[in-house]
Amino acid sequence: MKAVWQTTRLAEVCQTASGGTPLKSNKDFYEGGKVPWLQSGEVSQREISAAKTFITELGLKRSSAKLFPANTVLVAMYGATAGQVGILRFESATNQAVCGILPNKTFIPEFLYYLLLSRKSELVAQAVGNAQPNISQQKIRDMYVPLVTIPEQRRIVSTLAQAFGKIAKARANAKKNLQNSREVFESYLNSLFIRKGEGWLEKPLNELCEFKHGFAFKSEYFSTKGDYILLSPGNFHERGGYKDRGGKQKYYEGAIPAGYILAEGDLLIAMTEQAAGLLGSPILVPKVGRFLHNQRLGLVAAKNGAPWCNEFFFHVFNTQRVRKEIHDSASGVKVRHTSPSKMGDVVVPFPANTAEQLAIVQKINALAKETQRLESIYQRKIVALDELKQSLLHQAFSGQL
Numbered sequence: 174m175k176a177v178w179q180t181t182r183l184a185e186v187c188q189t190a191s192g193g194t195p196l197k198s199n200k201d202f203y204e205g206g207k208v209p210w211l212q213s214g215e216v217s218q219r220e221i222s223a224a225k226t227f228i229t230e231l232g233l234k235r236s237s238a239k240l241f242p243a244n245t246v247l248v249a250m251y252g253a254t255a256g257q258v259g260i261l262r263f264e265s266a267t268n269q270a271v272c273g274i275l276p277n278k279t280f281i282p283e284f285l286y287y288l289l290l291s292r293k294s295e296l297v298a299q300a301v302g303n304a305q306p307n308i309s310q311q312k313i314r315d316m317y318v319p320l321v322t323i324p325e326q327r328r329i330v331s332t333l334a335q336a337f338g339k340i341a342k343a344r345a346n347a348k349k350n351l352q353n354s355r356e357v358f359e360s361y362l363n364s365l366f367i368r369k370g371e372g373w374l375e376k377p378l379n380e381l382c383e384f385k386h387g388f389a390f391k392s393e394y395f396s397t398k399g400d401y402i403l404l405s406p407g408n409f410h411e412r413g414g415y416k417d418r419g420g421k422q423k424y425y426e427g428a429i430p431a432g433y434i435l436a437e438g439d440l441l442i443a444m445t446e447q448a449a450g451l452l453g454s455p456i457l458v459p460k461v462g463r464f465l466h467n468q469r470l471g472l473v474a475a476k477n478g479a480p481w482c483n484e485f486f487f488h489v490f491n492t493q494r495v496r497k498e499i500h501d502s503a504s505g506v507k508v509r510h511t512s513p514s515k516m517g518d519v520v521v522p523f524p525a526n527t528a529e530q531l532a533i534v535q536k537i538n539a540l541a542k543e544t545q546r547l548e549s550i551y552q553r554k555i556v557a558l559d560e561l562k563q564s565l566l567h568q569a570f571s572g573q574l
Contacts, residue, residue, distance in 0.1 A: 178321055178572055182315035186279040191250070191310050192267030193237025195228050202232030209263065212250040213270035219286060221247065221259040228266065236483065238266040246274040246285045248296075255300055256293040260286050267334040272310045284326040287333050288318060291566035319570060329569050336565055344558045352549035355412075358544040359493075362537060366492045369522045370529075379517030381479045382486075384442065384471035387433065387512070394427030401425050401434070403465050404456075408444040411450035413491040415459050425465055437461040438472040440483040442490060442516065446500075446509040453499035453511070455490040457483060471513060475562075480523065485530035488537050489521050 183189070192211075210232075213535035228238065241247070241261055249257040251270040260282045267273065274285060289296075296313070300306035321329070390403055400410075403425045410416045434440075440457040446452035447469075457465050466472055475481035487569035489495055498519045503509040524530050568574040 195232035401423035
């Protein structure tokens with residue numbers, strides 16, 4: 174039976190405060206500090222039991238930072254972690270991107286934690302800013318909360334904790350199965366090129382193919398829609414393959430030089446590590462006359478007479494050894510880059526005829542299809558478990574649990 178609870182603004186029954194950041198350039202505020210100081214990114218789990226950063230007593234005194242007592246409920250207000258909730262289990266200061274709801278007699282902290290978790294989407298939806306969402310402390314204070322007896326709070330917390338524990342276990346198993354399915358495929362792929370086969374050869378890539386640089390398309394003609402998609406390293410999956418970037422897809426509306434419109438099945442290699450694992454990642458162009466060959470991407474062209482099948486060498490570039498050699502020979506610290514000459518030095522194994530290459534591709538693709546089927550099942554299960562958590566939270570705070 175649905176319970177009927179009175180509600181009131183959080184500010185009417187709880188005190189809140191935000192933290193602060195001592196001046197970064199003043200070493201006296203940080204060096205040798207023993208005062209725990211949390212940043213918003215550390216508000217990411219229910220139990221917050223340690224801090225990564227410490228400030229000095231002077232830093233605490235000379236800034237708007239303040240000590241929150243144990244059992245304060247913390248809410249991250251800025252950036253990617255906006256809306257995350259945690260319970261502080263020790264005395265600590267925080268930066269200004271964290272709102273603390275101080276301990277009080279109206280709510281036990283665990284009840285507030287689950288309540289705020291159930292309102293996360295609502296709070297984030299009210300955030301201002303695009304790149305860095307900002308939930309104001311006032312929005313949290315204005316939130317209406319149910320007035321529930323302490324025994325009832327404890328019952329709800331106990332029920333949710335038990336259910337969430339089972340969900341967490343099921344989710345961990347699903348993620349493990351998802352990882353296992355990927356590892357089985359990757360193990361098969363790598364062992365295939367380690368074992369090789371009778372009549373296989375090993376040669377440096379520069380004896381088999383050439384890598385053609387893309388064109389530096391002018392940014393003034395970039396668009397959010399159009400007839401031609403401008404490929405970038407962001408269109409490459411870390412495990413290889415084309416990735417549709419959705420709303421972040423980049424289009425081009427300017428004049429296109431001859432030779433830079435790609436054909437279906439063209440093989441391209443990411444020559445810049447825009448994100449971890451992308452350097453050396455391959456894609457096969459999925460459609461003719463739709464994609465443009467952009468800079469930082471190497472278009473692979475087989476040399477005359479070379480036993481070369483794009484579909485086969487797509488998988489060659491996905492092997493751990495080839496990726497590692499490309500990465501190790503690249504230059505750059507923050508962002509690593511490779512070049513046609515460096516990739517050309519990488520020695521690869523391959524069958525001497527394309528018919529055998531195609532036969533191997535069929536086997537790999539069959540296993541890849543089965544792997545993708547299993548991945549889809551496990552991903553759907555993870556989504557369903559996350560939705561179950563939200564459903565339980567909704568029931569709990571609408572008096573139906």
